Amino acid sequence: MREVPHAQFEHGISRAVAPTIDPVASATSRNSVFSHGSQLGWRFLVLVEIANFALLRRHLGRLRADTLIVDVAARIGIALPDARVMIAGREVTEIAFESDARLALDVAVAALEVAFERPFDIDGESHVVHVRLGAAAAGDHRDDVHLIEEAERALVESRTERVAVARDVSGDTAVIDQIELARDLTLAIEREELFLQYQPKVHLRRQQITSVEALVRWNHPTRGLVLPNDFIPLAEESRDIVALTLWTIRRSIQDQKTLADKGHDLRIFINIAGVLLADKRFVRRACALVESSGARLGFEITETSVIRDPEGAIANLKVFADIGIVIAIDDYGAGLSSLAYLKQLPARELKIDKLFVTQLTSSNRDPLIVRSTIDLAHALEMEVVAEGVETQAAMALLSVMGCDMIQGFLISRPINLDALIHFLEDGKYQAMAADIRAPFNRLATVWKRG
Secondary structure (H helix, E strand, O other): OOOOOHHHOOOOEOOOOOOOOOOOOOHHHHHOOOOOOOOOOEEEEEEEEEOOHHHHHHHHOHHHHHOHHHHHHHHHHHHOOOOEEEEOOOOEEEEEEEEOOOHHHHHHHHHHHHHOOOOEEEOOEEEOOOEEEEEEEEOOOOOHHHHHHHHHHHHHHHHHHOOOEEEEOOOOOHHHHHHHHHHHHHHHHHOOOEEEEEEEEEEOOOOEEEEEEEEEEEEEOOOEEEOHHHHHHHHHHHOHHHHHHHHHHHHHHHHHHHHHHOOOOOEEEEEOOHHHOOOHHHHHHHHHHHHHHOOOEEEEEEHHHHHHOHHHHHHHHHHHHHOOOEEEEEEEOOOOOOHHHHOOOOEEEEEEOHHHHOOOOOOOOHHHHHHHHHHHHHHOOOEEEEOOOOOHHHHHHHHHHOOOEEOOOOOOOOEOHHHHHHHHHHOHHHHHHHOOOHHHHHHHHHHHHO
8 A cells, every 4th residue: 555645634634744754642642533513422442553563664764664554544434434543652543423313333433343354565565454443432431531441441452462452431420331241131032132143163184164164143122233342351250151162062062954955065163151161060961952952062162261260271172072062272372372281282273363364465474474384283183273364475384384273254154044055055165165276376386396
């Protein structure tokens, strides 16, 4: 992408920006993004931070990287043309807007996530800019400083959770809002307000979809779509995570039967929270559901979930594995990877975190990390899944490296059951997998030579 002159910003983007930017904007300049005269009921502030700024700076150089935020702001302006956008630092952009509906924030966050899925063309090279999103919403007349503070807290949470975080600061306190949301979640499980979407995984050698990952969504009757990061932590704290996960297992079993009736024999993988791995009652109930149904399921766990209680977690994972549930290690490499735990786990799959996959064809180090991880997993008799595959070039290189499966927007974003059935019957992904090496033959040759 060519550099956008600082005097030519549109879509409400602040004009007073210099190439060298103070990382911390003053309170006065920050407050300027708000519209105090608005008669709409809700005010929103979204902080957008470049998550892989350090990596991009090493590749692009300091001077070009320092102006990357201009490109980011321009894309935000296109995605949200009615919002006011202000650059607040080398890595941070602020977005402010109003609406008469709280749902407008969820829609805006979703629009931003979609906007940054597309790579940037920077000086003739394709680069994916990963962003973190921290947002705050206020439905009353609280001062702007309070809204900013809540958005900053949300951004901090986003760095830890690695998903968008939105905080509602209306009412007496944000804590009250969280309590209400937690209470609503208990009812949501009973009222079937939850639903599942599925993201396929393609086996590269077989050139077919062999499994899918189930992802829980919540359609709140008044809030609209509630982001997973807003209700999964609440579920863990309130112990609703047990009921939520058992609901997910039951619905997955039901959907798997529907798929089988249509001629699609797929294993369904379900994310299991770390707090459940030491819960013997949950383990018994989950095993009973799987054994009585004969379902082909997989459980995805993170490395950190095992570290909490290694002895209990490993013992219960072996119980799951003994009844045919495939254990997959999720987000490998994103946390504190420990070979001591890895070799003890009864895991048959290892998922490489998308942090390493998205920069696979534009980084010198990431291919080495990915290749060594694939070799390690194969040595431990595990298949490897690469998450976050977005380009055919990345898919081709992963195939050359010996990666077994891929998952990402190149194949499909998460979709509902009906759309999944149509996707499987359409079969277009097979043509893509069949031509996997064509765009990358030259690089493949170089890689094999070492």
